[in-house]
Amino acid sequence: MFFPYVYAAYLYLVLRLIVPLPLHRYTRIGLGLALLLVCQHHMIQRWVFGTMYSPEIPRIFIVALGWLYCSFLLAFLLQLVADLGLLAAWALRRGRAIDGRVTLRLRYATIAAGAVLSAIGVGQAIQVPEVRRVELAIRDLSAGLDGYRMVQLTDMHISRLMHEDWVSAVVERSNALRPDLVVITGDLIDGSPQARARDVAPLADLAARHGVIASLGNHEYYFGAERWARTFEGLGMRVLANRHVTIEHGGGRLTVAGVTDRVAPRFGMEGPDTARALAGAPDAPVILLSHQPIGVDGNAAAGIDVQLSGHTHGGMIRGVDQVVKRANGGYVSGSYRIGGMQLYVSNGTGLWNGFPIRLGVPAEITEFVLRPAP
Incomplete structure (x- = not known):
């Protein structure tokens, strides 16, 4: 995949x-060629493995390549900041x-800081995540559902990076919360069902009073959404593709709906349809379970009370998250209010191996935790 901005960053780093x-001179030429290989991380993966x-x-x-690529991007950002500072001075x-x-000292500091920050960020990215507790005040919620607890997992990107042991630890931490319901909002995997068979197996142990409900994300479509939907259902999940289910608990009812991802039409499948x-x-x-934080105005108008999304990974790096925010309709992390609807965008449980960093x-x-709205 051709990313013009990556080449622009490469040329900037070479020149500056x-x-x-x-x-x-030959040492600098060698460094320039090495940096060119690093910035072609995704293209090389695509040429060698058929997919990035x-x-x-x-x-x-994967960890080493991710560290090198993130070091390159961080060095670019730091050099840009340093140059702006020099211009001001x-x-x-x-x-x-x-x-x-x-x-000269600034240049050496830029290289060192980029490498160190990348190592820290990659190390944080591959850890088992902590629990973030959020209360949702929902209008017309029955008294029997007051205190109902849901766990959201999203963007796990189960792969050779986020592998079987990591998945088992996530499942164990989720089960320790003893939730009433587990919801999954897409991008569970990277790879085919055959390649990920062992890595996804621990998902069968996810436990909740009312089971596990999932919607699909764009990465499921990249690797065969229908096959993955069958695989997830074989692991005990209910996969909602423009469908809903009704949860009955404590004398009250709650509708959980799921829509397909916006990339679905590219693969000859139905796009997200909240009305359906x-x-x-x-x-x-x-x-509503919707992988990407899209269609929020229409969903609010349709009477959705809560939309749960992921996809953005929270922006991954503080500061860079503002760029990711603009690419996702202004939504990147946490809670938002759109009319009478609450939107929650998770930072994600895991991370794609192509940019494995969190700072x-x-x-x-x-x-x-569900609460009746005042």
Whole structure:
């Protein structure tokens, strides 16, 4: 996949970071070629493995490649900030030159800081996430559902990176909450059902009073949504593709609906259709599972009480999350109010191996407690 901005970042780093280094010309050429390979991380995966989403190589190599790629991007951001600082200093000094030793130290500091921050971020990204507790005040919620507890898992991206042991630990932490319901909002996997057979097996142990309900994300469609839906159902989940189910608890009722992902039409399948998902639903509060935080205005107008989404990974890096926010309709992490509807966008439980980093944006297992709205 061709990413023009990646090449722009590469050229910027070569010109501003590598060329000025006081090293032998061939050393600088070698560094430039090495950096070119690093920035082509996704393209190389696609050429070698046929996909950039699920390279079937040992985990240690995925971690190392992820660290190198994230180091490259962080070095670019840090060099950009450093150059802006140098430009401001030059202006304040009224055009007087800045000591070359200062700029050289800044370049070495940029390289070191990018590598160290990347190592920290990758280490945080592959940890088992902590629980984040959120209360949802829902209109017309019956007294019998007051205190009802749901656990949301999303964007686990089960792969050679987020593997069987990690999945088992997530399942154990989820089950320890003793939820009434587990909901999954897509991007559970990266890879085919055959490649991920062992890694997804622990999902069969997810336990909740009213079971596990899932919707699909864009990554399921990349690897065969119909096959994965059957696999998930074989693991004990109810997969909702523009459908709903009714939960009865404590004398009250709750509708849980799920829609397909917006990429579905690219694969000859039905796109997200909230109206169809709610067809025949009883008069009860509605919780909608939608992988991407899209269609929120229409969903609010349709009477949805709560929309649960993921997809953004919370932006992954504090500061960069504001860019991710703009690419997702203004929604990136946490709670939002759209008319009478609450939208919650999870930071995600796991992370895609192509950009495995978290800095200031922790992964989460989200525990919701339902309360009647005042």
